Amino acid sequence: MADERVRDVQKWLNQTYGKVSGYEKVTEDGVTSWATIYSLREGLQHELKITELGQGFGTATRAALRKIIKDIVPGTTGNIVKLIKGAFWCKGIGPTNFTDTFDSPLYNAIQTLQGYAGVTPDGLLSVNLMAALFDMSAFVLIAGRGDKRIREIQQELNGKYSSTGNDDDEGLGILPCDGIYQRDTNTALIYALQVVLKVKNPNGNYGPGTISATPTVNPGESGEIVRIIQYGLYVNGFYTGDFNANYDDDVASSVIAFRKFMNLPEFTGISDLTVIKGLLTSNGNTDRDSNMFDTSTQLTDQDVLNMKTYGFSIAGRYLTGTVGTGSEERDKNLTPEEIQRITNGGLSIFPIYEEGGYELKYFNGYQGYKDGFLAVAAARELGFPSGATIYFAVDVDVLDGDIEGTIAPYIIGVINSMNDTEYSPGIYGTRNVCLHGEKLGMKYSFVADMSYGWSGNLGFKMPQNWAFDQFVEYSIGGTPIDQGASSGKDPGHNTFKPRPVETISPEEAIKSITSSGDLINGKISFDKSTVLVDEPYLKVSAKAATEFKHEGKGISFSVKNGKFSVNEEAMMKAFLKENKIPSAAADIIIDKFKGSTIPSKLTAGSFTFEMSNSGVELLELKITYNLLKVDNKTLSGECSMTLDVQFTPLNYVKEELPAIFKQLGEDTVKALGPNITLGIVLVVGVVIFVALAPETMTAAIVAFLTLYIPKLILD
Structure with missing residues (x-):
């Protein structure tokens, strides 16, 4: 405003x-x-x-x-x-x-x-x-997002550490007080610790000088360092008491809870370097022991022996791909022979998929759908057992404002493509990326905490679903590894058996889907768009492609075991609202789709939508079907079918609805109510004739089209 x-x-x-x-x-x-x-x-x-x-x-x-x-x-x-x-x-x-x-x-x-x-x-x-x-920083509590106790922490940090009293040194500065735990708050906590510990030239970075100065703090002690521990426990979600600088039983029990959550033995109430640095940085104490590592190197028998000797029991390995460029390029993919070496050596394995997640432009819904498809195929070929979680890499520091337009659609694409498989989707990335993945439905997180300076790590809590926590890199016997901790949620796998599945080619899949029904019987082509309906009020054309497509703004239906399931219902409602569809019509769309059976040969896949609305004169709808299973057979390659729909609502009202209502009596209307196709036509008609506002009319037609057209094509 x-x-x-x-x-x-x-x-x-x-x-x-x-x-x-x-x-x-x-x-x-x-x-x-x-x-x-x-x-x-x-x-x-x-x-x-x-x-x-x-x-x-x-x-x-x-x-x-x-x-x-x-x-x-x-x-x-x-x-x-x-x-x-x-x-x-x-x-x-x-x-x-x-x-x-x-x-x-x-x-x-x-x-x-x-x-x-x-x-x-x-x-x-x-x-x-x-x-x-002279900044955009907020100094009032942000409604709906800010936490008043975090704002209290921010204000106290400013009050105590904003200035050193030296005219030539502004100290910490005055940082935001909006109640949102963020990078600046995290930096301020470390700065405060450095001042309390009398570290020379405090700068908010937990470096060697701060590490060496960090003491062990015991229950019963008091002072500013205890208050900073209380702050750290609160922003990480493990403390609700007062910031009174007293190390009482409440603080000690909170430390124990934090140790257990992060798997930082010994599980005592003592705050040492492992606890204090763990509260204030993402990578924590990088000298701590742990049982997991990941590597892009294909492991030899000697490598496996070295890893076992160092105390590791879980290895993260890549399903596909290469690493390096030019003469330095080498394979990074896991092989059956390597699996045998690793498991014979007493280690288990978890799978990672990364084929280009180093740049933000890589991530979109189509890429997520494709990556999920390819990762599942590779996991099956290698013999990963049913229930294994595949971790999809987002190996880039994504700013918070960029996630919704890139990483979120990618994650939804991955989830949709794995929806009817024996595997579960997981995410690798910064804490912020993993928190988004957790919210969207990724089963487990593999957190890239090693990059402690990344914007997606500073100022973010650890996701509750974390399985692995990568915190330092080095070499063992010349083989570079990333060391990480394990929460115990994912123990990895040591039993492998290749899982051949019955497949169907994209050409055979489209032929099978379009072999029934008068409307599209054998008409859809891979090389050109085919007109399916050409009426004064409705035009529909279709085209198949040997690639997955992602149209729309996050609105997504999944098909699993031949039934619709709505993914990200809240996101879909927001999308429908943006397109001027009343909540009642949106509820009809979602409720009618959820759990309804598709009377066609499409067993698994997804639907995405793109809509444009020119008032009541013309409505255009693009519906893309990405196919995963047809006739219960898994697609051997990428395959999609896109419908382009043009609809003129007023012409439809004038030419069709009066005739429908004239032919149907009250009993017939009741009988047709549960039927998706004609039942929704009647719902639309009632809305139109009861409320003749043009916007309502268009919204009702959109509700009808969203349900009717997919059914019309697939029935």
């Missing part, structure tokens, strides 16, 4: 600095965004006589501010004061006016921000406060 005071700030910025070299004009839309913050920063830099303007609030800006900050006091006038007031308006703390005078309303605004941030509300500006002000 636009804020007229923010718009005033934007207009003034463009008028005042529009001709200054390096200044980037901001859109005058009244919405606070990073673009507005950048313009405020550039204006401030110009007033500080910095010639090369930039979007950051870096060393040069801080140094220039440090020289004048104590002179910006009540009574001061000038553009810097006006910039400060503009920043306050963008922060949502109104200084009452937008003049260039440091007046009492500005003084009050400064005190308000200081109170929100947890620092002394003295009304005086500092470099740290200016950095927090």
Whole structure:
């Protein structure tokens, strides 16, 4: 929503600095965004006589501010004061006016921000406060996401550690106080620990100096380090008591619970390096013992003996692929001979699938569906037993805002493609990626905690479903490995038997599916689109392909054992709502699909939808079927069928519904109610004739089409 005071700030910025070299004009839309913050920063830099303007609030800006900050006091006038007031308006703390005078309303605004941030509300500006002000960081509890006790931690950290008292060292700075455990909060906890331990040059990074200074803290002790342990236990979800700096029984029992969850023996209430670093970093104590490793190297008998001697019992190995490039390229895939060597040596194996998950652009729904299909085929060929979890690698640091558009569709694709197989889907990635995977339905997580500096690890809890925790890399006997811990959820596998399955080719599958029914009897082709319906109100064409496709925005139906099942119901409801479908119609769509049997030869697969809506004049729908099993036979290769539907609702109402209602009596209507095809036609008709609003009419037609067209094609 636009804020007229923010718009005033934007207009003034463009008028005042529009001709200054390096200044980037901001859109005058009244919405606070990073673009507005950048313009405020550039204006401030110009007033500080910095010639090369930039979007950051870096060393040069801080140094220039440090020289004048104590002179910006009540009574001061000038553009810097006006910039400060503009920043306050963008922060949502109104200084009452937008003049260039440091007046009492500005003084009050400064005190308000200081109170929100947890620092002394003295009304005086500092470099740290200016950095927090000229930023998008929030200092109020974020509704629906923020935790008031985490905000309490953030405020206390700011209050105690934001400044060292040295004018040349701003210390920790003033960090967000929004109640969300995040990277900045995590860094602040480590910084606070370093200050308490008197580590030289504290920087928020848990390095060798901090490791060597970390003490063992016992129950009964007290002090700031105990408070930091309490903070760490709380943000990791293991403590609900007071932050009173007393190591009481509640703290000790919370430490025991954390040790057991992370599998960090001995399971005592003592906080040593393993506990403290484990609370504040993702990789924890990298010198700790564990029983799992993974490697991209095909293991020899000597390798297996070395791993066993080092105390490992579980090996993570790749199902397919190569590693390296050019002359350095080598196979990384597990082989039957290697399986024999590993299991004869007393180790078990869990499978990893990675064929390109090193870049964000790799991940989408189609790729997930394809990877799941290929991984299952490889696991069967190698003989992994029924029930094995396959871990799909997201080997990249994905920013939180990018996950929904890339990793989430990929995960859904994997889950859908494995829906009717004997294997379970798992995820490898940062804590944040694994948390998303856990929520979407991945059975277990293999957490890439070794990359402790990744944005997806700092400030995120460990997922509850973690099976493996990768924390350090090194070589044994010249063979590089990644060492990890095991939670016990997945013990790996030591019994293998190849599992041949009856397959069907894509061509045979399409022929079988389209061999019944007058509408599509033998008409669908792999090389061109075929028109199936050509009526004044409805046009349907179809085309098959020897590849999986993913259309739409996450709306997904799965087919398992010949029945529909809705995946991500909440996501689907949101999608239907975006397309102006009332909740009642959305409920009809979901409820009618869930558990209903498909009277066709499609045994397993998925459906994705893409919809475009031009009011009541034209509705276009793309339905893509990805096939996994037909006639209970597994597809030997990728196969999909896409329907393109064009529908004119008003023509349909005029030409079809009156005739249907005229021919059907009340008893017939009741009898047809449970029938998906005609029953939904009647539901649509009732909605249309009871509520003639065009939007309702279109929504009802969409509900009908979503149900009717797939049934029409497959029946």
